[in-house]
Amino acid sequence: MQPPSATIEVLLFAALREQAGWARRRLPLKEPCTPLQCWKDLQLGGDTLPTEIRVAINQRFAAADTPLIAGDELAFLPPISGG
């Protein structure tokens, strides 16, 4: 059981940020919590994570079913277009 103050930070970028209308949000950590659960709770676009959206936890790519822990930085990344 997490303490009441346990939170995670959620970041959105590029088109996802514009669609949602926010860039950064702190969420209370519910158990169990995964990126997919956060995606659904935040109503970012349906009950499944679109295949083109990637997840990063603490600035590293991660799977959508990775368990989150207090203090994690979770980011949803739309299709990358660098270079």
Add this chain to the structure above:
Amino acid sequence: MDNNSGIALDLALCQQDFDPHALLSSWEGNHRSAATAVFLGRMRDRSLAGETLLAMELEHYPGMCEAQLQELAMHHSSAHAVDAVLLRHRVGRVQPGEALVVLAVAAARRGPAQRCCQDLLEAVKHQAPFWKREITAAGRCHWVQGNTPL
């Protein structure tokens, strides 16, 4: 900086326009490798849909982006056993014709230099969190979905 394998990695994001040739000239003076492969990418003046472009905004994920560039450069430079890597990637607002990315790889022979340059460039385009937002001359803005074909 040198990583553990002794390969010199010089990687950075640039907020402002830069002269890629002056950069390359200065970098090449730092080593004596026989072969150097270079990729220079500039902003296009037209979108893939044919619209005239006024500018582009390059967004990135601060922290993760730099870490990914470092990890990708270490991986590919080690895999190809090259001597040195130079990478500059623009972020922020870019004008048509300005350099977006410069990647140079120095090695003992052309094969490793060219293969590392191509592999690392493709890795950067697909694994480093950058996003392009094109601004057209007609005032429309749109996010570029994915990468252009090879």
